[in-house]
Amino acid sequence: MAGKSEFIISRVFNAPRELVFQAFTQAEHLKHWWGPKGVSIKIYTLEVKPGGIFHYSMTHPDGSVVWGRFTFQEIVAPERLSFLNAFSDEKGNIAPAPFDTAFPKQVLNEWTFAELNGKTTVTLKATAFNASAESQKCFENLFSSMTGGYGGMFDVFENYLTTLK
Numbered sequence: 001m002a003g004k005s006e007f008i009i010s011r012v013f014n015a016p017r018e019l020v021f022q023a024f025t026q027a028e029h030l031k032h033w034w035g036p037k038g039v040s041i042k043i044y045t046l047e048v049k050p051g052g053i054f055h056y057s058m059t060h061p062d063g064s065v066v067w068g069r070f071t072f073q074e075i076v077a078p079e080r081l082s083f084l085n086a087f088s089d090e091k092g093n094i095a096p097a098p099f100d101t102a103f104p105k106q107v108l109n110e111w112t113f114a115e116l117n118g119k120t121t122v123t124l125k126a127t128a129f130n131a132s133a134e135s136q137k138c139f140e141n142l143f144s145s146m147t148g149g150y151g152g153m154f155d156v157f158e159n160y161l162t163t164l165k
Contacts (some may be wrong), residue, residue, distance in 0.1 A: 005136065007143050008151040010123040011154045015161045020122060021078030023161065024111065030056075030153035034162040037152035047094070048075060054083070055092045066098055070109070084129055102138040104128040124150065 013020055023029040025048045035058045035133050045055040053069040069092050084096040084106045086094045097103035106129040116122045126146075128139040 005140065007139075007146055008123065009104050009147060009150050009154075011151075011158075012119050012121050013158060013161055014119050015112045016118055017120045019164060020120040020161070021081075023157070023164075024113075025075075025077070025083060030054075030162070033157045035153060035154070036060075036149050037156055045099070045103055048072060050074060051150060053092065055088065057090070067092075067095070068096070073075050073108075078113055081109075083109050085109045085126075099152070100138055102134050103142070104131040104135040104139050106130065107139070109145040122154075 023033070027043045027046045030046070031041050033045055034056070038061050039058040041056055042052070043056045045053050047053055050072055052072045054072070056068055058066045058068065060066070067088045067090055068086065069088040070085050072081070072083045074080065074082040085108075086106045087097050091093045094105055096105070101163050108127050110125045112121075112123045113126075114123075128136050131139065132135045
């Protein structure tokens with residue numbers, strides 16, 4: 001976590017960048033690993049292009065369902081992905097976060113993919129988008145929780161990558 005207003009997390013994966021990027025942008029891969037540990041995901045729309053939408057639902061072990069959506073901003077394959085991330089309703093409309101209505105309605109996610117010696121470093125830089133002071137503070141207060149959540153997701157992703165070799 002760098003500056004107080006941005007959330008940053010990185011992980012090195014033992015896989016080539018092209019494969020890692022595909023796993024971030026193709027439904028047949030995303031359905032196996034996107035989201036917190038223990039959830040199952042259903043993908044309703046995936047249009048990986050500027051202005052395109054990724055609309056999905058995540059079902060938790062207790063049966064609760066959370067909806068989400070990305071609006072892609074920039075795609076530079078296989079180096080970079082940028083999108084606005086938001087919670088949504090089942091129709092894909094932006095909705096408040098189910099855990100705290102003060103959480104920003106949208107978060108700008110900038111993912112980078114750097115390869116060295118056949119391994120890929122994936123880095124996420126996330127910033128609250130057009131957030132009020134209250135929403136910004138809520139976002140910053142959740143950095144520790146986000147570290148755990150993305151860490152768990154990266155564990156699932158790492159395990160998934162081993163099935164592709």
